[in-house]
Amino acid sequence: MQTNIPSTSAALTSLLGADFTTQWRNRRAVIMVILVPTIILISWKGLIDKFGGAFALSNCITIGLISIGLMGYSNAIARDRDKGVFQRLRVAPVSSWSIMASRLAVQLAMILVMTTVVFIAGSYYDKIVLSPSAYALSYVSAIVGGAVYLGLGQAIVGLIKNPETVNSTTRLVYFVFFMIGMFGELGVLGKEIGDAVKWSPYGTVKHILSSSMQPANWDMKATVALLVTIGYTIVFSIMGIKWFKWSTR
Amino acid sequence: MISYCIETENLSYKFSGNEPVLKNINLQVPQGSIYGFLGPNGAGKTTTLRLLLGLLKKQQGEIKIFNKEFDANRISILKNVGSLIESPSLYSHLTATENLEVLQKIYRCPETRIKEALEIVGLSQTGNKKAGQFSLGMKQRLSIAISILHNPSLLILDEPTNGLDPNGIIEIRELLKKLNSEYKTTIVISSHLLAEIEKLVTHIGVINKGNILFQGTLDELRWKQMHNSVIYFDTSDNEKAKEIISSNDIRILSSKEWITIPLVEKKAIAMLNQKLVEEGIEVYQISTSQKDLESIFMDFINT
Numbered sequence: 001m002q003t004n005i006p007s008t009s010a011a012l013t014s015l016l017g018a019d020f021t022t023q024w025r026n027r028r029a030v031i032m033v034i035l036v037p038t039i040i041l042i043s044w045k046g047l048i049d050k051f052g053g054a055f056a057l058s059n060c061i062t063i064g065l066i067s068i069g070l071m072g073y074s075n076a077i078a079r080d081r082d083k084g085v086f087q088r089l090r091v092a093p094v095s096s097w098s099i100m101a102s103r104l105a106v107q108l109a110m111i112l113v114m115t116t117v118v119f120i121a122g123s124y125y126d127k128i129v130l131s132p133s134a135y136a137l138s139y140v141s142a143i144v145g146g147a148v149y150l151g152l153g154q155a156i157v158g159l160i161k162n163p164e165t166v167n168s169t170t171r172l173v174y175f176v177f178f179m180i181g182m183f184g185e186l187g188v189l190g191k192e193i194g195d196a197v198k199w200s201p202y203g204t205v206k207h208i209l210s211s212s213m214q215p216a217n218w219d220m221k222a223t224v225a226l227l228v229t230i231g232y233t234i235v236f237s238i239m240g241i242k243w244f245k246w247s248t249r
Numbered sequence: 250m251i252s253y254c255i256e257t258e259n260l261s262y263k264f265s266g267n268e269p270v271l272k273n274i275n276l277q278v279p280q281g282s283i284y285g286f287l288g289p290n291g292a293g294k295t296t297t298l299r300l301l302l303g304l305l306k307k308q309q310g311e312i313k314i315f316n317k318e319f320d321a322n323r324i325s326i327l328k329n330v331g332s333l334i335e336s337p338s339l340y341s342h343l344t345a346t347e348n349l350e351v352l353q354k355i356y357r358c359p360e361t362r363i364k365e366a367l368e369i370v371g372l373s374q375t376g377n378k379k380a381g382q383f384s385l386g387m388k389q390r391l392s393i394a395i396s397i398l399h400n401p402s403l404l405i406l407d408e409p410t411n412g413l414d415p416n417g418i419i420e421i422r423e424l425l426k427k428l429n430s431e432y433k434t435t436i437v438i439s440s441h442l443l444a445e446i447e448k449l450v451t452h453i454g455v456i457n458k459g460n461i462l463f464q465g466t467l468d469e470l471r472w473k474q475m476h477n478s479v480i481y482f483d484t485s486d487n488e489k490a491k492e493i494i495s496s497n498d499i500r501i502l503s504s505k506e507w508i509t510i511p512l513v514e515k516k517a518i519a520m521l522n523q524k525l526v527e528e529g530i531e532v533y534q535i536s537t538s539q540k541d542l543e544s545i546f547m548d549f550i551n552t
Binding site: 007010011013014015017018021022025026080083084085087088089090091092093094246247 | 299302303304323324327328330332334335336337338339340341342343347350351352354355356357379395
């Protein structure tokens with residue numbers, strides 16, 4: 001039998017099908033990614049009058065983005081690399097970029113789903129309703145912000161080969177971002193920490209999201225936060241791509 | 250002239266800062282053969298196979314597959330190669346059929362091949378069970394099904410019987426024999442156990458510490474086995490017996506306690522026995538010491 005050279009579109013379609021099915025069947029991870037920001041949003045109902053709807057929504061989406069990039073993406077990559085799934089695909093031969101594009105497409109979809117759920121929860125429980133342009137801009141910012149954490153996840157999975165170590169490291173980093181980012185933003189950890197958090201990946205992503213939800217208030221600080229966010233993405237991605245090995249052996 | 254499916258020339262490899270894992274490997278896998286690639290754990294088998302599949306970047310030497318230089322023809326070569334390297338690499342949340350569908354679409358081979366491949370490896374009744382719930386043996390079979398899905402001309406299998414029970418090993422052996430005889434598929438199969446692949450392979454390559462110690466047909470290995478076999482004579486007068494044996498153009502290897510000679514045909518043994526008896530020498534014992542293939546393999550490894 002003559003085998004045809006795999007076409008890029010056929011390979012990508014096939015990989016997308018497999019990766020989306022895997023994501024769907026791995027519903028526990030999906031639920032966790034959506035549940036945590038939604039619960040925080042609902043529990044923050046009392047803070048919305050004080051800090052505003054954009055503050056609550058942007059914090060919750062940022063937390064969701066962190067869990068997608070760190071817990072979802074990096075753990076899935078580490079697990080499949082260890083099992084040799086990538087190795088199998090590369091000898092198929094599927095191009096490396098197709099394999100990664102498919103994985104990133106799944107996470108991109110997760111970002112959109114999580115953001116939508118947070119918006120719906122915000123609208124139903126907290127009566128936070130944005131303008132159509134604010135929603136559109138927020139989705140774009142969520143993708144830009146998500147890229148930072150996908151890049152960070154890539155850097156972690158590039159640096160660490162063992163899937164269990166990747167799992168524990170991402171949980172630790174998630175916890176650090178979650179606690180310091182959220183409480184730093186609230187000013188609970190003092191001024192210095194609060195200022196540092198503002199320019200951390202947590203703070204810049206949260207800032208561009210918050211500004212996107214109020215497009216009229218987009219200022220120079222938001223633009224700088226966007227540039228810093230892109231900078232973080234580039235640095236993390238370069239590190240992640242440079243260090244990444246397709247096999248653990 | 251022998252046509253080789255795989256040829257390497259002075260293939261060397263080392264992981265950063267370490268001792269070379271492979272040292273000038275000259276592999277020659279004849280077209281249509283079943284080539285057993287033998288060596289203890291850590292000998293360099295998997296590294297060699299990963300280099301052949303382009304999973305490791307070649308550092309030194311040449312690799313030719315299907316008579317084509319690998320680096321320049323990677324895609325056209327790999328489309329005709331099926332492989333299983335180390336662990337079963339499966340999507341654990343997908344069923345056996347879904348796992349095969351992923352590759353079927355990539356290979357663009359007929360959908361009917363999915364059913365055929367599953368039947369060949371005995372997994373056609375797994376239904377909606379996810380690959381993650383399979384036993385190790387079932388995962389191994391599914392990996393083999395994936396590797397044969399597109400009817401490759403060359404199959405590279407790294408210890409494919411790992412985790413299989415004796416029945417599973419026999420089934421896989423029969424399957425590989427069938428693929429080789431019916432589809433003329435060249436098969437490279439690595440193992441650290443000679444006994445496991447002895448009944449399957451036509452050619453053998455023995456590797457240890459990154460060096461190829463033997464490469465040839467199974468018959469050539471058996472010849473080595475014969476060559477390393479000896480016959481012992483225990484008689485009432487070994488000195489006189491030694492003279493009689495020597496006078497028949499048979500080399501004496503040793504004569505301490507026993508007379509040791511190289512392995513000769515049965516008729517020659519009978520003739521020597523008769524002559525010794527005719528000369529009044531009592532023959533107490535004639536015994537043969539034949540090294541089995543496993544011992545020869547161990548000799549290679551321990552050299």
